[in-house]
Amino acid sequence: MEKVVEVEGSGEGKFEATGLEKNNFILSSPRHVADPVVYKLVRVDGNGQLVPATDDELMVVEGLLENEKYETHIVADTGQALGCISNEVSSSGMPQLESSEGLSQSENTEADTEKLSSQLEETVPCGAQSLSDDHAPGSVGECLKPLDGPIHGGSSTSAGCISSKPDFSKLKGEICLDNLSIKELHEVFKATFGRDTTVKDKLWLKRRIAMGLTNSCDVSTTTFVIKDNKLLKKDNEDGANNVNLATVKEFPAVAVEYSGDMLNSLSSQIDENQTVSAVRSGNNVVENNFANEDLAADQRAAKRVRKPTKRYIEELSETESKEYNGNSGRLLASTKNIELRPLPSKSHARLARNASLEGRTVITRLDSLGGFGIQVPCVYRVRRSRPRKNVTALLKFHPSGMSMTSTFIKRGLDVHGSEMSNESMDKVLVAKSSPEQAPHQFALESNKEKSSTDWGQNMELKYVDPSGDTSDDNVVTVPTAKGGIRRKHHRAWTLSEVMKLVEGVSKYGAGRWSEIKRLAFASYSYRTSVDLKDKWRNLLKASFAQTPVNQGAVSRKHPSMPIPAPILLRVRELAEMQAQGPSPNLSSSKLLACGGGGGGGSVNETRPGYL
DNA sequence: GTTAGGG
DNA sequence: CCCTAAC
Structure with a gap:
């Protein structure tokens, strides 16, 4: 693993000059990333040297790599969004991405959401350059240069990343684009969008500028006069005061396609630009690229759509x-x-x-030991707990040959993840060394729950936790086409858990689930307060439905753990008791519990009456 | 972040 | 167990 890889001859010097060594190194070498693991172990020092990366840095880079692998476009990105990131990173000396936590994930997700749509249509304008002609000095510079100005006319998404604002002095008041030369148009364009353009088409330039300045797509194709951020049409010399609402008609093709895209309810800017490029591509192929370039920029500036649930x-x-x-x-x-x-x-x-x-769906295996079937993904486990969300989706894309690698990466993340921060960490260690150390667990449970940890190929990567504390065990993901089983995660309640729950309720009262969870279920990280609540609800139901008359409450048909009558009885008692007298004195019991319980798995006083 | 309820 | 509305 500890390999330091020679980066392709693209030369460190280039990066050295940019002052964005690390980022550029990573961002501009997606094509080189044949082996992510190797790259993961390298970092670029401030002076451009390659040195082995530290663990922390690995994590960081890893985050970038992950993004990079699936969003090569980040390189192709020509605009501000990327620039912001780069600048931030370089200024702080280290990338801010926290691959070890969900932070970067979620944030990136949002940002990606924007870039993404553009990515789909885009044909890698700038990125293609810097990638293909690695030896062209300054290609990187070219690429980053446009970052010097914020996007004007768009949303303020990326504004603020850059300090220098374009000079809009010439844009004050009324502007008549009609009389401007291409060069002047370029200047205005730059002032407007904060970046250069090489498009030679006057009409396109004018239209783009007009749209940028008016933040509208109602742009005439014949006359461009802008005043007070509004486009004035001057088709008929004096009619300069009419905001032309019908100008779109002058672009029949645009109008048609535009409305069509509207149906997709995407950002109008995006659609509009797509249309523009599409329409014009018929005339000028080269221009189309630049149109796309604009598209990308505009999309970044486009309003962010609420992330679907x-x-x-x-x-x-x-x-x-x-x-x-x-x-x-x-x-x-x-x-x-x-x-x-x-x-x-x-x-x-x-x-x-x-x-x-x-x-x-496919890559799962069935495990049927605990009395219930458990499907375990073989290649990769879908993490289902809070902090991280979609990282897993990434890893699934790896070709089969990469599966091991990806799993390794993921595992590494997990270890550094927040989840392992508290008692889980101990548990893991315990699990690795000797299961016996797990304190408050019943052999019964251990056997049962361990059964679901068979992992086949990459088993060694799994942290087997006999105490059942691994939070994301037993993941079942069965998204059947329709009406499929939606249960993704099941862990049968063990008797001890039920007992603890009952006990907790008796001590802290039903409804104080978080308390119970914290105090009585400290060792069961996988049981959330909601779980406790649900379980209690079920217990209640069971206890009342099935009269305690029948001592042999051992339900015959269910392979699942039957709840002993005594417990049910107790549940019913508690339920009735708490139905009347809501809660004796919460504060006192609380204090008691806190003071006496002592750190870890408290709840020592096993119920005297039962069991 | 918790809790209650419905699914 | 999942999801959400309320709090």
Whole structure:
């Protein structure tokens, strides 16, 4: 693993000059990343030297790599968004990305969401350059140069990243683009958008500028006079005072396509730009590229759409496959990628998507020891706990040959993750060394729960926790086409757990789930307060439905752990008791518990009456 | 962040 | 167990 890799001859000097060594190194060498593991171990020092990276840095770089692998476009990105990131990173000396926590994940997700849609349409303008001609000095500089100015006319998304503002003095008041030369138009363009353009088409320039300045797509194609941020049409010499609402008609093709795209309810800016480029591409291929360039920039500035809920995404993804066959895959694609991470192109997006689905449905194995079937993903486990969300989706894209690698990476993340911070860490260690050390666990449980930890190929990567404390064990993901089983995670309640729950309720009262969870379930990190609540609800139901008359409350048919009558009885008692006298004195019991319980798994005083 | 409820 | 509305 400890390999230091010679980066392709692209030369450190270039990066050295930019002052963005690390970032550029990573960002501009996606093509080189044949082996992420290797790259992971290298960092670029301030002077451009390659040195082995520290662990922390590994994590950081790893985050970048992850992004990079699935969003090569980050390099292709020509605009401000990237620039902001780069600048921030370089200024602080170290990338801010925290790959070890969900932070960067979620944030990136949002940012990606924006870039993503553009990515799908985009044909890698600037990035293509810097990538293909590595030896062209200053290609990087060219690429970053546009960052010197914020996008004007767009949202303020990326504003603030850059200090220097373009000079808008010449843009004050009324502007008549009609009389400007191409060179002047370029200047205005730069002032407007904060970046250069090489488009030679006057009409296009004027239109773009007009749109930028007016933040509107109602731009005439014949006359461009802008006043007070509004576009004035001057078609008929004096009619300069009319904001032309019908100008779009002058661009029939645009109008048509525009409305069509509108149906997709994407950002109007995006659509508009797509249309523009599409229409004009018929005339000028080269220009189309630049149009796309603008598209990218505009999309970054476009209003951020609220991130769909997990559920929504899931459901959407189900329908998507069908709709994808249609010609309206644009919206779907972009939406989808919120989950899947950005991808370089449409086709990639599709592939990745399929891969993800397969990864979820097919690659599982069945384990039926604990009295219930458990499907365990073989290649990769979908993490289901709080902090991190979609990182897992990434790893699923790896070709089979990479699966091990990705798992390693993920594991590394997990170790550094927040989840391992508290008692879980201890548990893991315990699990590795000797199971006996797990204090408050019943042999019964250990056997049962360990059964679900068989992992086949990459078993060594799993932290087997006999105490059942591994928070993301027993993940079951079965997104059957429709009406599929939605249960993703099941862990049977053991008798001891039930008893602890009952005890907790008796001590702290039903409803104080978080208390109970914290004090009585300190050792069961996988039981949330909601779980406790749910379980109690079920217990209640059971205890009342099934009269305690029958001592042999051992339900015959269910293979699942039957709840002993005494416990049910107790549950019922508690329920009735608490139904009347809500709670004796919470504060006192609370204090008692805190003071006497002592750190770890308190709840020592096993109930005297029962068991 | 918790809790209550519905699914 | 999942999801959400309320708090």
